[in-house]
Amino acid sequence: MALLSRVQTFMEKFAPLKLAAGAWDNVGTLLEVPKPRVNANKIFLTIDLTSDTLEEALSDESVGVIISYHPPIFVGWKSLVMSDYKKSLILKAAVEGVSIYSPHTALDSCxxxxxxxxxxxxxxxxxxxxxxxxxxxxxxxxxxxxxxxxxxxxxxxxxxxxxxxxxxxxxxxxxxxxxxxxxxxxxxxxxxxxxxxxxxxxxxxxxxxxxxxxxxxxxxxxxxxxxxxxxxxxxxxxHSNSERGYLHVLKKYLEAGLNANAKDLKVSITISTLDRDPILIE
CATH class of the missing domain: 3.40.1390.30 (NIF3 (NGG1p interacting factor 3)-like)
Known part of the structure; x- marks a missing residue:
């Protein structure tokens, strides 16, 4: 089974999308790439998908799926252009063959x-x-x-x-x-x-x-x-300081759930080292 499909199957059991907080949220698979990276077996976890965390994920050739807790696509778009910061992140991930999944409030409430x-x-x-x-x-x-x-x-x-x-x-x-x-x-x-x-x-x-x-x-x-x-x-x-520590908990659940079948390619999970809240109290 493809890496994204395995992520979708596990996350729907662990944090069903129907638990998300109404129509305003945007959860689930946000980017399914047509040509995934060959033999990618790693999932990259981050609270926010930024230029720094995306570069960190893409620099590891084993990463095939990014789980971004906050959805990088939140409203409807009429174009995909590099001049828009958020859209450029999606385009770069697509070109590199890395899909994106966001659980957001479904993960809060499960x-x-x-x-x-x-x-x-x-x-x-x-x-x-x-x-x-x-x-x-x-x-x-x-x-x-x-x-x-x-x-x-x-x-x-x-x-x-x-x-x-x-x-x-x-x-x-x-x-x-x-x-x-x-x-x-x-x-x-x-x-x-x-x-x-x-x-x-x-x-x-x-x-x-x-x-x-x-x-x-x-x-x-x-x-x-x-x-x-x-x-x-x-x-x-x-905001995100109340969420970030949980990525270590999610990592353990993902490792156990995705590697339960010995016949499947073993999946590894990595957590961003560059993901941080933008607010500092100096």
């Missing part, structure tokens, strides 16, 4: 997806989706749905959760909005137990949750004000 992983990152407890996805045709996707509510087994101060976030995600800085209850003077009297979680720009998913803390990548100024006025503090990692 059973063992990004939002489930974020719960594990923040501490031991019980979790459930904010908006469950119920479909009797889905197999092995119990607990799938948009966002997550995490109820910590042991309540934590906001300071401890900020420190844990920096450690787990490898960040020097995160943005924090503290309510009066969670000020450094008062937080020991108001520990956090219930957290609403969504990867990326998650405000639309988590905003109506009655919790102690919002955890996401980014929120608008006014959404943050609305949260703190409701006594909900916020931890913001920046």
């Amino acid at each position: 059973k063992f997806g990004i939002n489930n992983w974020l719960c594990e990152c923040l501490g031991e407890g019980t979790s459930f989706p904010i908006t469950p996805f119920v479909d009797p045709e889905l197999v092995d996707q119990e607990g799938a749905g948009e966002g997550r509510i995490l109820i910590l087994k042991e309540p934590q101060t906001l300071t401890n959760l900020v420190a844990r976030t920096k450690s787990v995600f490898g960040l020097d800085h995160v943005r924090v909005a503290r309510t009066d209850n969670h000020s450094k003077e008062n937080e020991k009297n108001f520990p956090i137990q219930k957290i609403a979680i969504c990867a990326g720009s998650g405000s639309s998913v988590i905003k109506n949750s009655k919790v102690d803390l919002f955890f996401t990548g980014e929120m608008s100024h006014h959404d943050i004000l609305a949260a703190t006025s409701a006594n909900i503090s916020c931890i913001l990692t920046e």
Whole structure:
């Protein structure tokens, strides 16, 4: 079976495309090249497809498929020209014989997806989706749905959760909005137990949750004000920093799933070393 076909088959089981967040998202196979690279047996993982990450992928002749979490094609196009940055990436990949697949919000919402992983990152407890996805045709996707509510087994101060976030995600800085209850003077009297979680720009998913803390990548100024006025503090990692660490988890699932049949050509998975969030706090 061709490499792209193997990726499509595995990803449809692991993160079914029907889990994606509505018609606005653009998920699945975004580029199927007519002449794939010969004997390519490697999949390249990145959160964002940029000129740097594309060059990194194409420089490895074993790469036959790029899984770009964020879709490099997001809106309808009427032309394909090199003068347009996004279109040039697609054209370069096509010429090199490398296909592109994007799971985006389907990967957020699946059973063992990004939002489930974020719960594990923040501490031991019980979790459930904010908006469950119920479909009797889905197999092995119990607990799938948009966002997550995490109820910590042991309540934590906001300071401890900020420190844990920096450690787990490898960040020097995160943005924090503290309510009066969670000020450094008062937080020991108001520990956090219930957290609403969504990867990326998650405000639309988590905003109506009655919790102690919002955890996401980014929120608008006014959404943050609305949260703190409701006594909900916020931890913001920046958009893709809430997603990037999961690539190591996906790598393990891909390696196990794609190499389960010993008769198939062994597939290897590599993660971009150049993929990073564009925002730095200096």
